[in-house]
Amino acid sequence: MTTKIDQDEIRKVIESVPMLSASATQLLQTTTDPDHDLIEIVRIVKTDATLTARVLKVVNSAAFGLINEITSLDRAISYLGERLIVGIAIGDCASQLFNKELKGYEGEHGDLWRHDLRTAIASREVVTQSNSTISPDLAFTAGLLHDIGKALISDYLHGTASAVLEKIENEEISDYLSAEEELIGFDHTRAVHELALVWKLPEAITEVIRFHHAPSEARDEFKELVYAVHLGDNIAMMGGCGTGADSMRYKLDNNYCQFMDLQPAALANVMLAVNDDFNKLERSFAEAGESN
Amino acid sequence: MGQIILGVGDYGASNRPGEEVKTFALGSCVSVVLLDPKTRTVGMVHVALPESTINKAKSVEKPGYFADTGIPALLSEMAKFGCNPKGKGMVVKLCGGANVMDTNDTFQIGKRNALSIKKVLWKYGMGAVAEDLGGNFSRTVSVSVDTGEITLSSPGRPNWKL
Numbered sequence: 001m002t003t004k005i006d007q008d009e010i011r012k013v014i015e016s017v018p019m020l021s022a023s024a025t026q027l028l029q030t031t032t033d034p035d036h037d038l039i040e041i042v043r044i045v046k047t048d049a050t051l052t053a054r055v056l057k058v059v060n061s062a063a064f065g066l067i068n069e070i071t072s073l074d075r076a077i078s079y080l081g082e083r084l085i086v087g088i089a090i091g092d093c094a095s096q097l098f099n100k101e102l103k104g105y106e107g108e109h110g111d112l113w114r115h116d117l118r119t120a121i122a123s124r125e126v127v128t129q130s131n132s133t134i135s136p137d138l139a140f141t142a143g144l145l146h147d148i149g150k151a152l153i154s155d156y157l158h159g160t161a162s163a164v165l166e167k168i169e170n171e172e173i174s175d176y177l178s179a180e181e182e183l184i185g186f187d188h189t190r191a192v193h194e195l196a197l198v199w200k201l202p203e204a205i206t207e208v209i210r211f212h213h214a215p216s217e218a219r220d221e222f223k224e225l226v227y228a229v230h231l232g233d234n235i236a237m238m239g240g241c242g243t244g245a246d247s248m249r250y251k252l253d254n255n256y257c258q259f260m261d262l263q264p265a266a267l268a269n270v271m272l273a274v275n276d277d278f279n280k281l282e283r284s285f286a287e288a289g290e291s292n
Numbered sequence: 293m294g295q296i297i298l299g300v301g302d303y304g305a306s307n308r309p310g311e312e313v314k315t316f317a318l319g320s321c322v323s324v325v326l327l328d329p330k331t332r333t334v335g336m337v338h339v340a341l342p343e344s345t346i347n348k349a350k351s352v353e354k355p356g357y358f359a360d361t362g363i364p365a366l367l368s369e370m371a372k373f374g375c376n377p378k379g380k381g382m383v384v385k386l387c388g389g390a391n392v393m394d395t396n397d398t399f400q401i402g403k404r405n406a407l408s409i410k411k412v413l414w415k416y417g418m419g420a421v422a423e424d425l426g427g428n429f430s431r432t433v434s435v436s437v438d439t440g441e442i443t444l445s446s447p448g449r450p451n452w453k454l
């Protein structure tokens with residue numbers, strides 16, 4: 001038996017999770033501003049000793065296989081690139097959410113982080129390999145946060161997965177998103193206003209969280225980005241990286257073709273690149289995390 | 293019990309009693325399982341994409357990624373266990389190849405993987421005796437060396453056999 005939840009309930013959940021650090025919030029704002037440069041990123045990281053230490057640990061992890069240790073923050077940041085810095089900052093602050101075991105989806109510990117990381121990489125690859133004008137850094141960051149709502153509603157979906165799957169199979173429900181709505185009156189894309197308030201998320205990111213399963217409903221100025229993450233999300237699930245019972249139970253919006261040119265060969269190369277980069281990044285994050 | 297765990301694009305074989313050959317979370321990927329009754333060897337390749345023509349360098353580095361290079365690679369691996377290098381007498385099972393919902397042709401990689409694999413197998417005169425392909429869900433696949441039986445699992449469903 002499930003109970004319906006509403007915005008008030010979700011607000012309570014969000015208030016019980018950690019805030020983003022000041023540096024993570026600033027990094028998010030900066031990365032979504034098209035006219036910024038790497039110096040600003042370096043300046044923000046320098047104000048945060050914990051983040052500085054983590055960045056150095058990640059860059060020197062065995063996964064990157066550097067021969068000489070990097071000890072300067074400037075060099076570490078230019079080596080890793082802006083998106084990984086943002087990834088490290090968000091991953092750290094919100095690790096309680098990313099690492100939550102999604103019992104409501106019958107997911108395993110770490111599934112959400114892996115799915116979000118893979119979606120981030122895939123969204124970035126989609127924009128680079130389809131000659132899109134979207135910033136690859138922005139696509140990565142948006143991909144990383146797109147499903148954070150699952151961590152907020154998962155507990156309310158407890159014990160529902162097998163019944164949902166049966167209904168989808170019998171075509172009584174169209175996809176997993178509708179199932180969430182039907183069961184608890186709230187799907188995982190809807191916690192966005194509360195999250196935006198508490199975490200001060202930039203509009204581009206909230207638009208992705210809200211519409212990544214319905215990209216055609218996004219505002220025009222953000223549509224291309226939302227479509228990129230929509231594809232990134234599907235590519236992550238096709239690569240076997242979902243969050244549990246809901247994996248691959250969402251609809252692909254084929255109108256992405258109006259915004260990006262992704263031919264079958266390009267998609268195949270996206271999938272190869274995603275797999276390689278994911279293995280490397282997952283290892284580097286894990287190694288840097290273990291020594292904490 | 294021993295396990296051989298295969299990642300995306302990996303292939304491997306075993307003839308050790310009690311052992312399992314396993315791969316996690318096939319989405320659009322397809323696991324090709326070859327069973328050789330004569331030598332009691334189980335082999336598997338985790339294929340991610342239909343054709344190696346899109347990236348020759350990758351197919352040299354990791355032939356298991358692609359249907360057209362993965363199956364020959366698995367057969368040569370199994371030849372080391374005394375199996376027929378052309379796959380004679382082997383039993384074939386296929387699992388995976390799922391698709392997301394409402395997918396267009398470009399995104400139907402699961403379906404194209406399965407088709408391409410069947411084409412390659414056909415060239416060797418082989419065909420699958422059992423398959424669990426398609427649908428909109430991911431599969432974890434584990435083959436017992438003792439029985440050749442495959443156990444499949446997917447979150448939110450009870451396990452099933454093939």
Ligand SMILES: [Fe+2]
Nearest residue numbers: 146147212213
């Ligand atoms: Fe989602």
Ligand SMILES: [Fe+2]
Nearest residue numbers: 119146147233
């Ligand atoms: Fe997702």
